Amino acid sequence: QVQLVESGGGLVQAGGSLRLSCAASGLMFGTYAMGWFRQTPGKEREFVAAINWSGGNSYYTDSVKGRFTISRDNAKNTVYLQMNSLKPEDTAVYYCGATRDYAEYEYWGQGTQVTVSS
Numbered sequence: 001q002v003q004l005v006e007s008g009g010g011l012v013q014a015g016g017s018l019r020l021s022c023a024a025s026g027l028m029f030g031t032y033a034m035g036w037f038r039q040t041p042g043k044e045r046e047f048v049a050a051i052n053w054s055g056g057n058s059y060y061t062d063s064v065k066g067r068f069t070i071s072r073d074n075a076k077n078t079v080y081l082q083m084n085s086l087k088p089e090d091t092a093v094y095y096c097g098a099t100r101d102y103a104e105y106e107y108w109g110q111g112t113q114v115t116v117s118s
Contacts, residue, residue, distance in 0.1 A: 002026035002107045004096045009112030012086055016116070020081040022096030022109055030054075032106075033099050034072060034079040038092035038114075048094070049081060050102065064090075086116045 008020040022034070035050035049070040051058045058070050069082040079096060093113050097105035 002098070004098060004107055004109035006094065006096050006109040006112040009094060009114045011115045011117065014086060014088055014116055014118050016086050017082070017084045018086065018114060020083065020094055020096075020112060020114075022079045022081075024077045024079070024098065024107075027098060027107065029077040029098075030074045031100070033102060034070075035097045035099060035102075035105065036070060036079075036081045037095045037097060038090075039095065039111075040092045045095070046092075050099075051079065083114070086114075088116045088118045090114060091116050 003025050004022050006022045012018055031053055033052050036048040037045050038048050039045045047061055048064055049060045049068055051070045051072050055072045067085045072079045093111040095111045096109040098107040099105045
């Protein structure tokens with residue numbers, strides 16, 4: 001079965017940094033684009049960042065541009081989200097997803113909590 005397992009969440013002070021990791025198994029990782037999403041209770045899931053299958057193109061929501069960087073290591077079947085200059089409004093559960101068309105995400109991780117204190 002396909003599994004996406006996230007790690008790296010935690011509690012940080014505003015202005016600090018975290019790096020999230022998502023390790024994939026059970027799929028041909030190098031053929032999938034990967035994305036990061038976040039969600040707070042009662043809110044819709046929000047797109048954060050995505051990276052294409054080769055790592056040559058990346059996309060970000062405006063609120064994280066210049067602060068977050070998505071990357072991938074296909075040899076390790078892992079996608080990362082480096083989060084710098086964190087703000088309290090970044091607090092959410094962050095999810096990793098895999099897609100072949102950027103519209104229908106086929107697989108999701110379990111989520112990891114990121115909490116940014118002021």
